[in-house]
Amino acid sequence: xTRLQLLALTVAxxxxxxxxxxxxxxxxxxxxxxxxxxxxxxxxxxxNAYPQYPVPKIAGQNEQYIINALHGYQSGERAxxxxxxxxxxxxxxxxxxxAAYLSSLAK
Numbered sequence: 001x002t003r004l005q006l007l008a009l010t011v012a013x014x015x016x017x018x019x020x021x022x023x024x025x026x027x028x029x030x031x032x033x034x035x036x037x038x039x040x041x042x043x044x045x046x047x048n049a050y051p052q053y054p055v056p057k058i059a060g061q062n063e064q065y066i067i068n069a070l071h072g073y074q075s076g077e078r079a080x081x082x083x084x085x086x087x088x089x090x091x092x093x094x095x096x097x098x099a100a101y102l103s104s105l106a107k
Contacts, residue, residue, distance in 0.1 A: 025063075025093075030101025033094055036086060037102075060107030066099035 040046055041058045048055055058066065072078035073087035090098065 025096035025098070025100030027097070027101045027104050029094075030097035030099070033090070033098050034101060037098070040082075057107070058102050059105035061102060063099045063103035066102055067095055070095045070098070 037058065040055045043055070046055045047053065069078065070087045070090060073080065073083045076084065
């Protein structure tokens with residue numbers, strides 16, 4: 001094996017190790033935190049009053065998507081008054097836990 005191949009293999013292994021080394025949330029703790037989420041996101045056919053749009057289902061959603069969305073609401077990058085307030089009340093651990101639980105559910 002050439003030095004270049006060995007270097008490429010080492011870099012690839014390091015990238016894989018860091019990509020899979022993200023914090024895992026506690027599903028049981030997340031289940032306790034989603035009671036307010038279910039009030040809108042868990043109601044089949046529920047639509048927001050103003051502006052009028054269907055509320056998305058979040059059960060079974062990709063874990064990283066949920067984390068990114070909640071961070072976006074916290075920072076104001078994503079704008080929605082209710083979601084912004086909900087996200088502000090969550091710690092980083094809470095976000096990880098909520099995402100772990102919701103992503104574990106069947107769609």
